[in-house]
Amino acid sequence: MSQNNFKKDGFILKKNLFSEEEINKLKKFINSSSKKEDDARETKTSSGKLSITLWNHPSDDLFGKFSTNERIVKPMEEYLDDEIYHYHSKIIWKKPGDGGFDWHQDYGYWYHNACLYPDMASCFIMLDRATKENGCLKVLKGSHKVGRIGHGISDTPEQTADMERIIELEKRHKCIYITAEPGDTLFFHANLLHSSEANKSNDSRRTLIACFNTKSNNPYKESGHASYSPLQVSTYDSIMEYK
Numbered sequence: 036m037s038q039n040n041f042k043k044d045g046f047i048l049k050k051n052l053f054s055e056e057e058i059n060k061l062k063k064f065i066n067s068s069s070k071k072e073d074d075a076r077e078t079k080t081s082s083g084k085l086s087i088t089l090w091n092h093p094s095d096d097l098f099g100k101f102s103t104n105e106r107i108v109k110p111m112e113e114y115l116d117d118e119i120y121h122y123h124s125k126i127i128w129k130k131p132g133d134g135g136f137d138w139h140q141d142y143g144y145w146y147h148n149a150c151l152y153p154d155m156a157s158c159f160i161m162l163d164r165a166t167k168e169n170g171c172l173k174v175l176k177g178s179h180k181v182g183r184i185g186h187g188i189s190d191t192p193e194q195t196a197d198m199e200r201i202i203e204l205e206k207r208h209k210c211i212y213i214t215a216e217p218g219d220t221l222f223f224h225a226n227l228l229h230s231s232e233a234n235k236s237n238d239s240r241r242t243l244i245a246c247f248n249t250k251s252n253n254p255y256k257e258s259g260h261a262s263y264s265p266l267q268v269s270t271y272d273s274i275m276e277y278k
C-alpha cells in the first residue's frame with residue numbers, strides 16, 4: 036500500500052518514525068559534541084540566506100545511526116525497488132530569519148553528478164516542529180511523474196526549476212505543506228518538485244536529510260557525491276544504544 040502511495044504521490048510522511056527521546060538525544064549531541072554546525076556553508080536563494088552542512092559518507096556517530104537506520108533503509112529499498120546506498124546527508128539549519136528554497140527537483144542537480152536514472156530519493160527527518168511560519172517543506176503532489184525538468188547547470192540545491200513549467204504544474208498538482216512534528220520523516224522521490232518559504236518564526240527549523248541512490252544507478256564517473264559502497268545498516272535500537 037505505502038509503496039503504491041510513494042509511486043503515486045512521490046512522497047510518504049511517516050509520523051513518529053523516530054521517538055521524541057531519540058530526537059532529543061540527537062539535538063543534545065548537536066549542541067554538545069558535534070562539529071557539524073561549524074562545518075556549515077552559507078548560501079543564498081531568492082528568499083534569503085541559508086546554512087547547510089553536507090557530508091557524503093554516513094558519519095560514524097549518532098547522525099549515522101539515523102541515516103543508516105533500518106527504519107529508513109528497509110522502506111526506501113521497497114520504494115526504489117533496489118539495493119540502496121548512502122549518497123550524502125545534510126543538515127539544513129534554517130535559523131530565524133533564514134530564507135527558503137526555490138522550487139526544484141533534487142534530480143535536477145543530481146543529474147549533473149553522472150547518475151543516469153532518477154532512481155534516487157531522500158529522507159527528511161524533522162528535528163524541530165515544521166510549520167508554515169518556520170518554512171516547512173512544500174511539495175507538488177504527484178509532480179515526480181513529469182520527469183526531470185530544466186534547471187541551471189550548477190550542482191546546488193538552491194537553483195530554481197523552469198518557472199514557466201512550475202506555474203503550469205501548480206495548476207495541476209496540489210501543493211501540500213508538510214507540517215510535522217520532531218521525529219516525523221518524509222520519504223520523497225528525487226523528481227518530486229519541492230520548495231520552502233523563509234523562516235519567519237523565532238526558532239530554528241532544523242532537518243537532517245539523508246539522500247540515497249540505488250546500486251544500479253551508481254554514477255558512471257567520479258562525481259560530487261558518494262559512489263556505491265554497501266550500506267552498513269544500523270539496527271532499530273542503535274540510536275538509544277549509542278554512547
Ligand SMILES: O=C(O)CCC(=O)C(=O)O
Nearest residue numbers: 127136170192229230231
Ligand atoms: O529545508 C528546506 O526548507 C528545503 C530543503 C530542500 O529543498 C533540499 O534540501 O533540497
